[in-house]
Each structure stands twice: as structure tokens, then as C-alpha cells.
Amino acid sequence: MSESSATGVSPVSTPSPSPQNPADPTGHNPRRWWLLAIVALAQLTVVLDGTIVNIALPHAQSDLGMSDGDRTWVVTLYALVFGALLLLGGRIADYWGRKRSFIVGMAGFAVASTLGGMAQSTWELLAARGLQGLFAALLAPASLALLTVNFPGGKDRIKAFSVYGAIAGGGAAVGLVLGGVLTEYASWRWCLLVNVPIAIVAIVAAIPIIRESKAHGNTRYDVPGAVLVALGLGSLVFGFAQAENGWSSWQVLVFIPLGVILLALFVLVESRSNHPLLPLRILADKVRGGAFITGTLTGAALLGGLLFLTFHLQIVLGFSPLESGLASLPMTATIMVGATVLSKFLPRIGVRVPMTVGPLVVAAGLLYLSRITVDGSYAAEVLPGLILMGAGLAMIFVPLQNVALAGIDAHDAGAASAAVTAVQQIGGSIGSAVFTVLYTSAVAASLAGGYGTPVAQLQAFVDGYQAAFFWAAVGVFLAAPVAFFMVRPRPQDLLGSEPAMHLG
Structure with a gap:
């Protein structure tokens, strides 16, 4: 048995150079850092759109006359359609062409965002959010697949995936900040319309920089x-x-x-x-399976937790949309700093330690948030929890994509990339739904013993947020033993097969 098979993960395979595959196995692709910038921009758009509307929801709900249930579906529907169609989107990217899928996905996402920004009814907004999820399901796997084939191995691969992971972890919080600015100074509609100029920049840059790559051989759907x-x-x-x-x-x-x-x-x-559609060999590897489970549990805790944090800041603490968005900046900053530091040490320490400790730190942050009170302050009851969450998320997301895509053949790059994103989106969708149920039950139980006064109502809301944070902490805590026992590749497996001369 070879050493790599004994560890449960294969070294990162290097795609063969071809006119359709711009990734050079020697690591020489002069445009790949520009490609990373374009992919990062697209990834930021997809991730932040899962949360950017959170800040605007109270205003959109009032403007369109939405019920509380419809308000939740504005968030859930995007994640649902996105996650449900990701695997198909990944195969379309593989077979149809990753550059072509990227451009079409970006353009369609912009059109859907325009329709949502112009919505005059609840159903129009929900339909636009579903359409956003559809095109995001084509865009996201194409983006990650382009990154995979253009960074086949070496320390550059770790740096590229560190950037991607930081955006995946911090993009949700960036969405809260941007949503606050737009809602405060423009309109909640601009939380959707802002995607249009971003898409135009990404498409214009992608046309000359990204070269087409696609799978060969069996390409039937x-x-x-x-x-x-x-x-x-x-x-x-x-x-x-x-x-x-x-x-x-x-x-x-x-x-x-x-x-x-x-x-x-x-x-x-x-x-x-x-x-x-999804070759089971992608899921059969124990290390990769552990990464997928960790991504699912983390996605549930992140999206579910941030949703109710937004409500607490605005409804209980009385923050404006802008103040609420800025209040999430410490978590984003912590993720960015943590990702930068961790990427330097990852080749030496491997991924098992950070992916085990990360969920514990995120859980500690959520448990801290579960202690919020009606008359508490942001600095004392919220800020420390956000910093803990940021540190833990950096430890999870920086190595997550790298581990999940280690050993993937170029033919399956899109399918594997879709699976990585799908587990996080479906985790977030289910997490939002489950935490909403737990929140609603806690609020109902609290109101049953109150007198209907404004103070009693606020206390009921806080009881609901506490329940959501607590169970989100329990969910992400379960990712720690999964990572400890399943995610055990060697540090050198992260470097792939790029020659040693390019690793310094």
C-alpha cells in the first residue's frame, strides 16, 4: 500500500496541459493571479448575497407587506435553489466549459438581481431570489473549478485557496456591512442592484484573462x-x-x-x-467526506447565527441598518487576519489541528452570544462572541476547500467544486429553517408567561435569539470530532505535485 493511500487521501492530481486547460502543471500560468482576483470577486458576490438582504429585510418586509414567514423565505429560498442545483451546475461547467459557464452565470445573476431590486410584490422578490440561486448554482462551481485547474499544486495553491476560504467565511459578514450602508443611504433595493456593476466588471475582466477549460471523454448529462x-x-x-x-x-x-x-x-x-452527476468516488474518501460534513455543520451555524444576530442588533439594541452592518466588521477582520496568518503555517502544521479547533472556537463564540440580554451592550455581550467566531471560521474555511478538492481529477473539477459549495449552502438552508423553528418555539413559550408589554415582547425575542445561538453552537461543535477523526491528510498532501523548485 502506498503512503498516500494509507493516509486516506491522494496527492493533488495535476491536470494535463491542453488547449482547453490553461493550467500548466509546472505552475507557470502568468495570468492565474488575475484569474484569482476575478474568481474572488465572483465568490464574494455569491456569498454576500446570502446575507446582504438580512439587513434590508425589515425595510423590505414593511415596503412589500411581507409576513414573517415570507421574510424567512427571502433568505432560505436563495440558499435552497442554489444548493439544490449546484451539482447540475458543476457538471454543466465541466462539460459546457468553465469560462462560458462563469460568464453566463454572472450575467444571469445580474439580471435576476435587477428583477429583485425592482420587485413590487412579495412573490416578485421571492421569484427573483430563486432565479439568483439558479444562476449562482452555475457560477459558483465554475469559479472554484477554474481555481482548481489553474492552481494544481504547490504553495501557490494554498495561498489561492486561503484567499478563497477567507472570502467564503468573511463574505457573509461583508454582506451585512454592505447591506447596512446601502439600506441606510440608498434603499433596500440596492442590496440587490449592487450586483449589476460588480457583474459587469467581472465579465469584462474575464473575457480576455480566463481561457476556456472543459472536461473530455464521457460528457453525457x-x-x-x-x-x-x-x-x-x-x-x-x-x-x-x-x-x-x-x-x-x-x-x-x-x-x-x-x-x-x-x-x-x-x-x-x-x-x-x-x-x-456526482461520482461517488468524490465522496468515498474519508478525508474529503469529513471536510464535507464539517462544511455542512459550519454553514448551518454561520448563516443561521448571523440571521438572528441581525435581528437582535436592530430590534433589541436599536441599531440602524448601517450600525448593524458595521457591528459585524470585527468578525470579518478577524477572519481576514486569521486567514493570512494560517496560510503561512498550513504547509507545516497540516489541516487536522485547525479544522478540529476551529469548530470549538466558533461554538464558544455562539455560546457567548447566547448570553445576550435585553439591556446588555454590544461591547460586552456581542463583540467578544464575534471575534471568537471570526477566529474559528478562519481555521475552518482556509483549509476546507483545499482538503475537499485534494486528489480530484480535472474531469471532475466542476462536480467536486459544486459538492463543496452545495454542502455549505444546504447546511445554511436547513440551519436557517431549523433555527427559525427553535426561535419561534422559544418566543412562544416566553410570551405565554408574559403580559404582552413591550418589555415582555423584547424579552421573548431575546429568549428566541438565545435558543438559536445555543443550538447553532451545538451543531458546529459536532464538527470538531468529525474533523479530528476523519480529516487526517499529511501536510505535504496540500502541496500537490508541483515541483519543489516552485514551492519556495
Whole structure:
């Protein structure tokens, strides 16, 4: 048995050079750092759009007359459609062309954002958010696949994925800041319309800089698999979202089991297909599987936690949208600093330690936030928790994509990239739904013993936020033992197969 197989992970494979594959296995691609900047911009747009509307939700709800349930679906629907269609989007990127998919995905995302920014009713906004998720499902895997094939190995690969990971972790908080600025000084609609100029810049830059790359050989689409995974994930998230009406409601009892059955059928179809949507060899590796589970649990805690933090800052502490957005900056700054420091040590210490300690630090931050009170201050009750979360998220997201994509063949770059993003988005979608149920139950229990006064209502809200933060902490804590026992590659596996002369 070879040393690499004994560790449970293969060295990063190096794509063969071809006219369709601009990644040079010797590491010489003069435009790849510009490509990284373009991909980072696209990734920031996709990630921040999951949270940028959080700040604007109270204003959008008032303007469009949305119910509380519809308000939650503005966030959940984007993550649901995005996650459900990511695997298909990844295969389209592989077969149709990653550059082409990137440009079309970016353009479509801009159009959907324009429709959302001009929405005059709740259903128009929800439809636009769903359309955003659809094009994001094409854009995100194409972006990460381009990064994978252009940085096949070496320390440059670690640096590139560190940038990508920092954006994945900090982009959500950046969305809160940008959402606050736009809502305060312009309109909540600009939280969607801002994507248009960003998309134009990315597309104009991508056309001359990015060269096309695509998979060769078997490029038939797995239509049955695409239908099963989309319906399965959709049913699962819808079932959890309906738990707000009670865990014994017929929607919960029907759609959650239906989702599990459809996903089980998807796995069966993939195991027998000679052109699977998601090759099971991608999931079979223990190290990669551990990274996927860690990403799912972290995505749930991050999106669910930030959603209720926004409500607490605005509704209980009385922050303006701008103040609420700026209040999340310490977490973003901590992620950026942590990512910079960690990327320098990652080749020596490996990924097991940071990916084990990271969830524990994030959980500590969420537990700290679960101690918030009605009359507490931001500095004492919120800020320390945000800094802890930022430090922990840096330890998770910097190595996560690198580990999850180690040993992936160039043919499957898009599919594997889609799987990495999908687990985080689906985790966030389910997490938002479950934490909303827990929040609602805690609020109802608190109001049952109160007198309906404004103070009692605020206390009920805080009780709900405390419950959401606590259970988010429990969820991300479970990622620590998963990473400890499953994510165990050697430090040198992170460097791939780039020659030693290019590692200094």
C-alpha cells in the first residue's frame, strides 16, 4: 500500500496541459493571479448575497407587506435553489466549459438581481431570489473549478485557496456591512442592484484573462440524478421550514421523509450510472467526506447565527441598518487576519489541528452570544462572541476547500467544486429553517408567561435569539470530532505535485 493511500487521501492530481486547460502543471500560468482576483470577486458576490438582504429585510418586509414567514423565505429560498442545483451546475461547467459557464452565470445573476431590486410584490422578490440561486448554482462551481485547474499544486495553491476560504467565511459578514450602508443611504433595493456593476466588471475582466477549460471523454448529462437530487434537497429543506407550524404537521411528516427517500434513490442511481452527476468516488474518501460534513455543520451555524444576530442588533439594541452592518466588521477582520496568518503555517502544521479547533472556537463564540440580554451592550455581550467566531471560521474555511478538492481529477473539477459549495449552502438552508423553528418555539413559550408589554415582547425575542445561538453552537461543535477523526491528510498532501523548485 502506498503512503498516500494509507493516509486516506491522494496527492493533488495535476491536470494535463491542453488547449482547453490553461493550467500548466509546472505552475507557470502568468495570468492565474488575475484569474484569482476575478474568481474572488465572483465568490464574494455569491456569498454576500446570502446575507446582504438580512439587513434590508425589515425595510423590505414593511415596503412589500411581507409576513414573517415570507421574510424567512427571502433568505432560505436563495440558499435552497442554489444548493439544490449546484451539482447540475458543476457538471454543466465541466462539460459546457468553465469560462462560458462563469460568464453566463454572472450575467444571469445580474439580471435576476435587477428583477429583485425592482420587485413590487412579495412573490416578485421571492421569484427573483430563486432565479439568483439558479444562476449562482452555475457560477459558483465554475469559479472554484477554474481555481482548481489553474492552481494544481504547490504553495501557490494554498495561498489561492486561503484567499478563497477567507472570502467564503468573511463574505457573509461583508454582506451585512454592505447591506447596512446601502439600506441606510440608498434603499433596500440596492442590496440587490449592487450586483449589476460588480457583474459587469467581472465579465469584462474575464473575457480576455480566463481561457476556456472543459472536461473530455464521457460528457453525457445525468438527467435522472439531477432531478432526484434537486427534488430531494428541496423536499428536505421545505419540510424543515414547515416545522415552524409544529413537528407533527403533515408537511413535516411528508416532505422530510420524502426528501430522505429521494436522496437515497439519487445515491443508488449514481452508483449505477456510467456518467453520474456526482461520482461517488468524490465522496468515498474519508478525508474529503469529513471536510464535507464539517462544511455542512459550519454553514448551518454561520448563516443561521448571523440571521438572528441581525435581528437582535436592530430590534433589541436599536441599531440602524448601517450600525448593524458595521457591528459585524470585527468578525470579518478577524477572519481576514486569521486567514493570512494560517496560510503561512498550513504547509507545516497540516489541516487536522485547525479544522478540529476551529469548530470549538466558533461554538464558544455562539455560546457567548447566547448570553445576550435585553439591556446588555454590544461591547460586552456581542463583540467578544464575534471575534471568537471570526477566529474559528478562519481555521475552518482556509483549509476546507483545499482538503475537499485534494486528489480530484480535472474531469471532475466542476462536480467536486459544486459538492463543496452545495454542502455549505444546504447546511445554511436547513440551519436557517431549523433555527427559525427553535426561535419561534422559544418566543412562544416566553410570551405565554408574559403580559404582552413591550418589555415582555423584547424579552421573548431575546429568549428566541438565545435558543438559536445555543443550538447553532451545538451543531458546529459536532464538527470538531468529525474533523479530528476523519480529516487526517499529511501536510505535504496540500502541496500537490508541483515541483519543489516552485514551492519556495
